[in-house]
Amino acid sequence: MTRAGFIALIGEPNAGKSTLLNRMVGAKVSIVTHKVQTTRARIRGVAIEGEAQLVFVDTPGLFKPRRRLDRAMVAAAWGGASDADVVVLLVEANRGITEGVENILEGLGDVTRGRTVALAINKIDRVKSEALLGLAKDLNEKFEFAETFMISAEKGHGVDAMRQWLAGQLPEGPWLYPEDQIADLPMRMIAAEITREKLTLRLHQELPYQLTVETEQWEERKDGSARIDQIIYVMRDGHKGIVLGNKGETIKAVSKAAREELEEFLGRRIHLFLQVKVRPNWLEESERYSEMGLDFKDGNT
Numbered sequence: 001m002t003r004a005g006f007i008a009l010i011g012e013p014n015a016g017k018s019t020l021l022n023r024m025v026g027a028k029v030s031i032v033t034h035k036v037q038t039t040r041a042r043i044r045g046v047a048i049e050g051e052a053q054l055v056f057v058d059t060p061g062l063f064k065p066r067r068r069l070d071r072a073m074v075a076a077a078w079g080g081a082s083d084a085d086v087v088v089l090l091v092e093a094n095r096g097i098t099e100g101v102e103n104i105l106e107g108l109g110d111v112t113r114g115r116t117v118a119l120a121i122n123k124i125d126r127v128k129s130e131a132l133l134g135l136a137k138d139l140n141e142k143f144e145f146a147e148t149f150m151i152s153a154e155k156g157h158g159v160d161a162m163r164q165w166l167a168g169q170l171p172e173g174p175w176l177y178p179e180d181q182i183a184d185l186p187m188r189m190i191a192a193e194i195t196r197e198k199l200t201l202r203l204h205q206e207l208p209y210q211l212t213v214e215t216e217q218w219e220e221r222k223d224g225s226a227r228i229d230q231i232i233y234v235m236r237d238g239h240k241g242i243v244l245g246n247k248g249e250t251i252k253a254v255s256k257a258a259r260e261e262l263e264e265f266l267g268r269r270i271h272l273f274l275q276v277k278v279r280p281n282w283l284e285e286s287e288r289y290s291e292m293g294l295d296f297k298d299g300n301t
């Protein structure tokens with residue numbers, strides 16, 4: 001008897017959703033940074049636990065949206081929660097019940113409508129254990145969670161027990177993906193995400209939120225390597241200069257780091273070519289959204 005189903009990971013930006021997805025899958029499928037709003041679309045990663053296939057759905061953080069992109073991201077996150085068999089709300093142990101968490105709890109009942117919702121208090125490595133029980137109790141008073149887990153997605157504490165429990169919650173049925181598949185995301189998108197991660201880690205302030213990366217071309221070569229051409233869209237001339245860096249050193253470092261990670265992921269040689277283009281209005285272009293895996297119309301006010 002096999003089981004299979006979707007498990008949506010939701011929470012505030014930076015809660016550790018992508019870290020948890022990668023931990024569950026055992027490979028880096030979704031990009032992670034210390035900055036908020038890293039993940040922009042739904043990303044599926046597949047894990048196996050006994051006879052069950054768990055399809056984890058990483059979602060963008062839930063926050064108060066300002067721009068079209070923000071609204072599309074938040075809609076994608078709630079959409080992930082409403083489509084899933086099981087929803088896991090991640091709350092940061094060290095931040096507790098913030099206004100953002102309160103807002104999520106308010107919307108959660110309507111979206112999940114009686115489906116199983118579990119609570120994962122994450123980053124327990126950052127707090128004293130005495131504080132955790134109080135937080136768990138307070139959260140369970142605000143919402144009827146089916147189960148509460150105390151985890152560290154980064155260090156791996158509590159994650160195996162959670163995976164086992166989740167496996168038992170999924171409906172009986174055939175597996176949804178071949179058993180060796182770990183992600184459901186086109187390779188060209190994974191490649192663009194890896195570059196965006198390296199950019200986000202290197203660039204400061206608002207810049208990571210004002211750029212997007214697209215894989216333009218992917219050419220297989222006879223020697224087994226591949227040539228990948230990507231475009232980094234920025235909004236202003238000044239931003240282009242910052243992305244390139246003094247004598248091109250920033251873009252060179254980004255390109256090197258992204259290429260190395262891609263080579264490891266794909267297990268072969270990659271030639272990565274990055275180009276920066278100024279596109280003042282990219283945040284209002286529907287094609288940019290479909291490339292990201294978002295619905296442009298979700299951004300309408």
Ligand SMILES: Nc1nc2c(ncn2[C@@H]2O[C@H](COP(=O)(O)OP(=O)(O)OP(=O)(O)O)[C@@H](O)[C@H]2O)c(=O)[nH]1
Binds near residue numbers: 019034152
């Ligand atoms: N100390 C500690 N840090 C963690 C843990 N889990 C995640 N982090 C860190 O928290 C930061 C955010 O992690 P992400 O996985 O990108 O968070 P996210 O919820 O996907 O964030 P968005 O995509 O922006 O919504 C990163 O710096 C992680 O390394 C944990 O268990 N302990």
Ligand SMILES: [Mg+2]
Binds near residue numbers: 017019032038039059
């Ligand atoms: Mg994320």
